[in-house]
Amino acid sequence: MSTASQLEPAAQRVAAYGAVAEFDSPERLLGAIRGARERGYARLDAFTPFPVHGIDEALGAPRSPLGWIVLGAGLAGAAAALLLIWWTGSVDYPLVVAGKPLFAFEFSIPVTFELAVLFAAFGAVVGMFLFNGLPRLYHPVFQHSRFERATDDRFLLAIEADSIDFDPARAAAALRALGGEHVEVVAE
Amino acid sequence: MADLAISQELNPALVLGEPAYSDVTRKVAGIVEGRMPRAWYIAIACTGSLTLVLGAMLAYLAFTGIGVWGNNSPVGWAWDITNFVFWIGIGHAGTLISAILFLFRQRWRTSINRFAEAMTLFAVACAGIFPLFHTGRPWRAIYWLFPVPNPALHIWQNFRSPLIWDVFAVSTYATVSLLFWFTGLVPDLATLRDRAKTRGRKIVFGLLSLGWRGSARHWRHYELAYLLLAGISTPLVLSVHTIVSFDFAVSVIPGWHTTIFPPYFVAGAIFSGFAMVVTLMVIARQIFDLKQFVTMKHLENMNKVMMATGMIVGFAYATEFFIAWYSGNQYERFVFLNRAFGPYWWAYWTMVSCNVFIPQLFWFKRVRTSIPAMFVISILINVGMWFERFVIIVTSLHRDFLPSSWGYFRPTPIDMLTLAGSFGLFLTLFLLFVRFLPMISMTEVKGMIAADGAHPGD
Numbered sequence: 001m002s003t004a005s006q007l008e009p010a011a012q013r014v015a016a017y018g019a020v021a022e023f024d025s026p027e028r029l030l031g032a033i034r035g036a037r038e039r040g041y042a043r044l045d046a047f048t049p050f051p052v053h054g055i056d057e058a059l060g061a062p063r064s065p066l067g068w069i070v071l072g073a074g075l076a077g078a079a080a081a082l083l084l085i086w087w088t089g090s091v092d093y094p095l096v097v098a099g100k101p102l103f104a105f106e107f108s109i110p111v112t113f114e115l116a117v118l119f120a121a122f123g124a125v126v127g128m129f130l131f132n133g134l135p136r137l138y139h140p141v142f143q144h145s146r147f148e149r150a151t152d153d154r155f156l157l158a159i160e161a162d163s164i165d166f167d168p169a170r171a172a173a174a175l176r177a178l179g180g181e182h183v184e185v186v187a188e
Numbered sequence: 189m190a191d192l193a194i195s196q197e198l199n200p201a202l203v204l205g206e207p208a209y210s211d212v213t214r215k216v217a218g219i220v221e222g223r224m225p226r227a228w229y230i231a232i233a234c235t236g237s238l239t240l241v242l243g244a245m246l247a248y249l250a251f252t253g254i255g256v257w258g259n260n261s262p263v264g265w266a267w268d269i270t271n272f273v274f275w276i277g278i279g280h281a282g283t284l285i286s287a288i289l290f291l292f293r294q295r296w297r298t299s300i301n302r303f304a305e306a307m308t309l310f311a312v313a314c315a316g317i318f319p320l321f322h323t324g325r326p327w328r329a330i331y332w333l334f335p336v337p338n339p340a341l342h343i344w345q346n347f348r349s350p351l352i353w354d355v356f357a358v359s360t361y362a363t364v365s366l367l368f369w370f371t372g373l374v375p376d377l378a379t380l381r382d383r384a385k386t387r388g389r390k391i392v393f394g395l396l397s398l399g400w401r402g403s404a405r406h407w408r409h410y411e412l413a414y415l416l417l418a419g420i421s422t423p424l425v426l427s428v429h430t431i432v433s434f435d436f437a438v439s440v441i442p443g444w445h446t447t448i449f450p451p452y453f454v455a456g457a458i459f460s461g462f463a464m465v466v467t468l469m470v471i472a473r474q475i476f477d478l479k480q481f482v483t484m485k486h487l488e489n490m491n492k493v494m495m496a497t498g499m500i501v502g503f504a505y506a507t508e509f510f511i512a513w514y515s516g517n518q519y520e521r522f523v524f525l526n527r528a529f530g531p532y533w534w535a536y537w538t539m540v541s542c543n544v545f546i547p548q549l550f551w552f553k554r555v556r557t558s559i560p561a562m563f564v565i566s567i568l569i570n571v572g573m574w575f576e577r578f579v580i581i582v583t584s585l586h587r588d589f590l591p592s593s594w595g596y597f598r599p600t601p602i603d604m605l606t607l608a609g610s611f612g613l614f615l616t617l618f619l620l621f622v623r624f625l626p627m628i629s630m631t632e633v634k635g636m637i638a639a640d641g642a643h644p645g646d
Contacts, residue, residue, distance in 0.1 A: 026638055049209060049379070050635040051407040059404055064412040074420070088335055088344035097346055110353035110431050114360040117424045121364040121417060125371055128413035132406045135398035142401070148382035150402055151375070153209035153634075 015188040017140035018043075018160035019171035021180025022149065026052040029155040032178040033058040036159060039174055047141060047156040066127050073123025074116045081115035082108055146182050161188075202296055202636065204480045209634045212481075216376075216626045216633075217383055219476050224623055227475055232619045238612020245606040246321055254324045256602045262588045263597040268318040269435075270577040271607055274460070275315035275614075276358065276432055277453075277573060279365070280425055281461025282308025286368060287421035290414075296489050298632045299481040303472070304465050305369040306627070310617040311464070312362045314610045334359075350434035357431035364424055368417050371410075374400050375631040429453040436580065443523040443584030446511065452504035459497035459543070460573035462490050466566040470559055472622060481628050488556050494569060495550040501576070502544035519589065527583045531596055535579050542572025 023029040029046055036044055037060070044059055046052070056063075082105075089095075090102040100107075129135065141147060141158060150156045157180060159171040168185040175183045207215070249256050259266035282304040289297040323329045331338045333355045335345055345352045378400035381393035400406065433449035466487065473482045512524040528536050546568050549555045556562070587594045621627065 046404040047402045048404065048407070049213075049402060050375070050631045050638065051411050052404075053639065055404050056408055061404065061408055064409045066409055066412045067416065070416050070420070084335060085347045089347055093342070093344045095343075095346070097348060100348055107348045110350075110427070110434070111347060111356045113423075113427060114353075114356040114431075117420050117427075118360040118363060120420050121367050124413045124416045124420070125367045128371070128409045129398065131409045132403075134400065134406075137394060137399045139399065139401055141403075147401075151379040151382045151400075152213045 016161050016166065016168040017186045017188045018158045018166075019168050019175055019183060019185050020141060020144045020156055020158045021172075021175035021178070021184075022146050022182040023155045023157060023180060024153075026055075026155060028179060029157055030054060030058050032157050032175070032180060035178040036157070036174060041159045041162075041171065041174070043160040043162040045141075045158045045160060047147070047150040047158070049151050049153060049155075052155070064131065066124065066131065069127035070120050070123045073127075074120035077119025078112050078116040080119070081112040084115075085111060140186050140188055143186050144182075144184055158186075201640075202298065202483060202485060203633060203640075204483055207480065207637070209637065212630050212633050212637070213379060213383070215478075215480070216628045216630050217380055219622070220380065220624060220626055221383065221385075225475055228619060228623065232616060235612045235615040235619060238609050239616045240609075240612075241605050242317075242609025242613050245602055245609055246317070248602065249321055249324075249606075250326065254322060256600060257606075258598050258600045258603050260595075260597075262593050262595050263582055263585045265581050265585065266597050267578075267599050267603045267607060268322045270574065270581055271610060272315050272318040273432055273453075273577040273581075274574045275311045275318075275610065276361075277429065277457035277460045277577075278464045278570075279308040279311040279315070279361070279461060280429060280454070280457035281465050282306070282311075283361075283365060283368075283421050283425035284458055284461065285465070286372070287418040287425060290418040291422060295636060296486050298636050299478075299628050300465065300469065300486055300490075301632070302369075302372060302629045303469060303627050304461075305365065305372070306618065306621045306625075307461075307464060307468065308365045309362070309369060310614050310621075311461075312358065312365065313617065314614045316358065316362070317610060317613075350431065350438040353431050354435055357428045361424060361428045364417075364421055368421060371413060371417065372629055372632075373625065374398060375402060375410075376626045376629060378402065379630055380626070426454055429457040436584075441584050442517070442519040443527070443580065446508065448504055448507055448511070452501065455497045455500035455504070456543075456573060456576060459494055459501055460570055462494045462497070463566040463569035463573070466490050466494070466562055467570070468618065470563045470566075472627065474559075476622070476627075478628065481633060484557050487559075487562060488553075491550050491556045491562055491565075494566070495547050498543055498547035498569070502540075505540065505544065523584055523587075526587055527579060530583065530587070532579065532583045532586070535575050536583070539572050539575040539579050542568045543576060546572070 021032070023032055026048070029048070029052065033044060033046065033055070037058075046055060046059070048055070055061075085108045086103045094102050096102070141156070144156065146154065147156065157175065159175060161168070172183045172185055257266070257268060259268065282301075285297045285304040286301045290301075320326045320329055320333075323332060330336050331341075332345075333352075338344075347353075374397055377393050377397035381390065381397050384390040384393055430450035430453065433453035436444035437446060437449040439445060469482060469487070469490075473479055509524050509528075512520045515521075526532075546565055549561070549565060555565075582597050586597055
């Protein structure tokens with residue numbers, strides 16, 4: 001439904017997000033990613049219904065730094081818990097119960113552990129969404145006529161515009177040559 | 189050929205019929221998008237009515253006082269705390285399946301994790317009601333349960349008490365389970381958004397999916413986030429029932445003051461949780477025709493987990509008795525003899541029969557793979573596990589150190605209707621879940637199909 005002749009003149013008038021093609025299996029997608037990189041396209045993104053094994057290596061993506069966020073959040077949770085227990089029990093309202101010390105690490109362990117886990121979990125989830133730039137309710141790739149298949153059973157590959165002299169028509173041709181179907185140039 | 193047949197006998201496929209990716213979407217999303225079967229409407233009419241009963245009982249309690257329940261000196265904790273521990277325990281299977289089996293790369297968790305995680309959330313919601321209403325004034329409870337500045341009294345919680353540890357454990361557990369569940373749901377919500385036909389569904393699922401687009405950049409962070417959540421949920425799930433058991437073990441009551449409680453409670457929680465997953469899954473896979481994704485292999489594995497944890501629980505019962513004798517402590521000895529042969533002998537032997545004897549039937553493959561048998565056994569296990577908590581709590585309290593203060597706990601009709609009502613709430617939430625959200629993770633099932641190398645184009 002989207003032939004090059006319909007889209008290319010329009011695409012030249014507005015800034016392009018990039019060229020997007022559809023593939024019907026993870027293997028073909030990975031092959032096309034490698035092919036596009038060989039042709040010198042560096043800004044690639046894929047849209048897949050499930051995490052495709054080996055795609056990070058194919059895209060040359062670095063490892064996610066999320067682990068450090070989670071570690072930091074967990075330590076912050078533990079510190080917050082110890083501070084809470086110490087301050088409420090020994091400073092703000094020092095009450096001796098059964099002759100026990102006002103503060104001790106031993107009885108603080110359960111709450112410290114739980115708050116460390118709680119903060120770490122928020123760190124993992126919030127950090128993941130922030131790294132991903134979500135929530136973001138709109139993205140140019142949604143304009144691709146077959147995008148809804150990317151959350152069902154198809155695998156989209158986008159060659160994104162990376163400079164002012166990015167030529168969407170050439171990128172689209174490259175995707176077609178790599179076996180992509182429904183190649184479309186998507187506006188920014 | 190023969191080798192292949194043997195390997196399939198030993199290691200049957202986890203998804204039957206080699207579906208294409210789009211078949212998974214169509215089947216699972218189709219349940220949410222289509223009309224519910226008549227059985228669903230009948231079920232929610234019943235469970236919704238029971239939920240109203242729960243609301244009425246709790247309102248009656250709030251307006252009257254906790255005297256409407258049967259607990260009274262010397263049995264200060266009775267059905268309320270029994271129900272609390274029972275529901276918290278039910279939740280544990282969800283986290284075990286979603287986190288621990290994920291770390292152990294147990295692929296059979298894939299089709300059942302969403303279902304079990306939802307069960308966790310609803311069970312914890314039911315659990316929370318009981319201690320909250322046991323305070324008598326739930327609208328004031330925020331000052332008692334959480335370290336919220338109290339303008340009237342200006343006091344803080346005693347952090348040496350296991351009861352406050354429990355508040356932190358259970359609320360952290362509920363929150364982290366919700367985060368884990370929602371994170372798993374986001375890619376599936378995006379699928380529902382992209383399939384939505386009506387404007388309302390587009391807006392609702394568009395907002396809920398947070399603009400997820402399945403980008404390779406998304407998945408890179410997502411997969412690590414999921415792994416990290418599994419890693420932190422694993423010690424969390426073990427800690428929750430450990431800390432619940434501290435409510436008892438840190439006290440000095442004979443029958444409660446034992447170091448075996450944490451592992452024994454955790455095993456019991458997993459035992460009852462799996463039983464509840466099987467009870468509900470057997471019904472759901474029948475009604476929604478999910479046999480392709482929830483195979484006999486899944487059910488059989490869950491039955492094996494029940495058999496193993498049931499024996500751990502049985503071993504704990506035996507150890508408690510042995511230690512009661514071996515410790516030479518006469519109070520300890522009395523409590524255990526009183527448990528098995530005292531006025532609550534019927535509760536004790538119900539517990540032992542349901543939890544220790546009946547699961548032994550799972551040694552037989554024919555029982556393990558029979559739907560009616562596992563359905564009945566899983567219900568009996570939960571009866572047994574409810575009685576376990578009742579036995580631990582009530583038999584340890586009802587005969588105090590002083591024979592002059594001995595008593596016998598009897599539940600009131602309010603107790604019984606509140607428990608029945610909590611089942612209504614649990615099942616109602618569950619029915620709404622299967623109606624509005626995909627009960628099987630489409631993303632994970634597709635990933636598993638892809639990993640199996642079966643190449644399903646269309």
